[in-house]
Amino acid sequence: KISNEITQFTFPFDNDVWSIPVHRDNSYYESTYKKSPMSKTDTINTPATFETKDKLFVAIHEAALTDFASMTLLKAKGNQYKSDLVPWRDGVKVYAQTPFNTPWRTIIVGTKPGDLVTSTLMLNLNEPSKIEDTSWIEPSKYIGIWWGMHLETFTWGQGPKHGATTANTKRYIDFAAEHGLDGVLVEGWNVGWDGDWTADGSSFSFTKPYSDFDLDEITSYAKKKNVRLIGHHETAGAAKHYESQLEEAFKLYNSKGVNAVKTGYVNKYLDKKEWHDGQYGVRHYRKVVETAAKYKIMIDNHEPVKGTGLQRTYPNLMTQEGARGQEYNAWSNDGGNTPEYLNTILFTRMLAGPLDYTPGNFGFDYKLPQGAKVQTTLAAQLALYVVLFSPLQMASDLPENYVGKPEFKFIKEVPCIWADTKPLDSKIGGYNTIARKDWNSENWYLGAITNDEARD
Structure with missing residues (x-):
């Protein structure tokens, strides 16, 4: 029985961090990422993304979590977090027999947010494919x-x-x-x-x-x-x-x-x-x-x-x-996912891998008791197919809302997998421009989204 882990992450400054709380809303990460000083946080999930006082971007996460408790970050004294493993109901953190492997603790450091997005550290720390014939696995x-x-x-x-x-x-x-x-x-x-x-x-x-x-x-x-x-x-x-x-x-x-x-x-x-x-x-x-x-x-x-x-x-x-997917734009009591949220998850949640957000909503005139709405433009819904990577991508709206819409052509043609990714310009929570190259051709696609502030 493993009762504790003493891994610590110590910073020289009280940096800003984009994070979501642990188990406050639910236990499967459907929360809105908030930016706050480390000193104002309690226990947060990973990936957690920090902007340091010396202009670096740092993401703390883990890799190869296969038979262990996931790691959360408990705010400790000073500018420090310590590992806080999610327990079983009986309080034990991990049941294991030797020999066994613990997950990796990962730190990605970049000079701009896009450096975090293109890191392959997490994938590389996992074992190679155990599936010999992968021909049936298709986007x-x-x-x-x-x-x-x-x-x-x-x-x-x-x-x-x-x-x-x-x-x-x-x-x-x-x-x-x-x-x-x-x-x-x-x-x-x-x-x-x-x-x-x-x-x-x-x-x-x-x-x-x-x-x-x-x-x-x-x-x-x-x-x-x-x-x-x-x-x-x-x-x-x-x-x-x-x-x-x-x-x-x-x-x-x-x-x-x-x-x-x-x-x-x-x-x-x-x-x-x-x-x-x-x-x-x-x-x-x-x-x-x-x-x-x-x-x-x-x-x-x-x-x-x-x-x-x-x-x-x-x-x-x-x-x-x-993450909070498109469905929050139907019934969430807080009105739905904000443009700021969509400009945050590429540099936080998506550092954990592909995201099935289910973009592609074309019908904005629905009314439901909670008052939630899709808080983006049609152009932004299209851009999400480039910004948010998922090998399985949904055209999420009702079929009738696509009929007669020339913009639907983009959804039909945009790829689901990419050979190269180039983050061009971004501000976490503000705006994001990213270019991706199609896996099966020489075509490049550009996606750009912003928060609720207009930009040229």
Whole structure:
């Protein structure tokens, strides 16, 4: 039993730091990054990004977190943080048997924010790929039966507004095929969504569809249209319940030609007792990725433990959430994600790896009880496809909001993977300009976003 870790990070000055709190809002990093002096912080998550008094940019994080508790930073005396491992429910930080390897503690230092973005330190400290044949691992651009639930147009559960019906899914498949998109994500297809599913995920079946969702017919139809169905496994944090069905669920998807799954863990705890980012969660998430690889399935993990480079060892871990995504622009009581937030996450959250933010919202005139809105322009939504890297990228809006919009052509054509990245000019929280070179051509793409201040 490991009860403590005494790693310390000491600075000569009381620097500014961009950070999010630990477990204050939730346990899967869906908080707004705030800039404050170190002396005004308590316990913060990594990656944490510092701007020092001597004009350097420093990011503290970790790499190769595989069977250990994740590291948070507890403010200590003076200008110091010390490692504070996320515990099990019983207070033990880590259970281990010798010999074992601890994660790396990483420090990236640059003279400008962009230097942090292009570092490959975290990836390089992970083991090489354990998947010999990676030919089935492919980037993808997709639409999905998803945003309609957040707009309250559809429901996840059964009823007159059920979104995941055979007819509605075919409509989405037709749209994807017409516009050259690779896949269609379908949420709410499986038994377990009725009632307050967030309170107890033990009712979810990952092999039994609702009666109005014909899995055989839909996957066959998608194949004829050269479109892939993207599976969805929401667990509501019931990790053990999910693990009991993993093999059968992935075997089913594999037999139907489904090679990508979005997983979800919408609950403050896993199995009502353990943190997402403790050793309990780390072990669970890795088991899911390893089992998925066995059945040649790619994973898009939502409500995850933070990324520390596991995608090098298991490249079927395509992308993760671990941030306030587009859905906060539908129901968040604080109004949604601000432009400042979007100009911060490239230099904070994204130092942990690809982010499934789900950009591409074209419809800004919706009204919901919480009053949240997309606080960007259409041009900014397009720029996010270049600024925010994810090998799986979603065109997140309702299909009808793309019809007749010439700007949609950019979403259809912009790549998902890149051969080179050049951060050009940036101010964390203020503005960001980045250029990326397409993996498969000589084309370069430029993305530029700003906060709520106009710039020339």
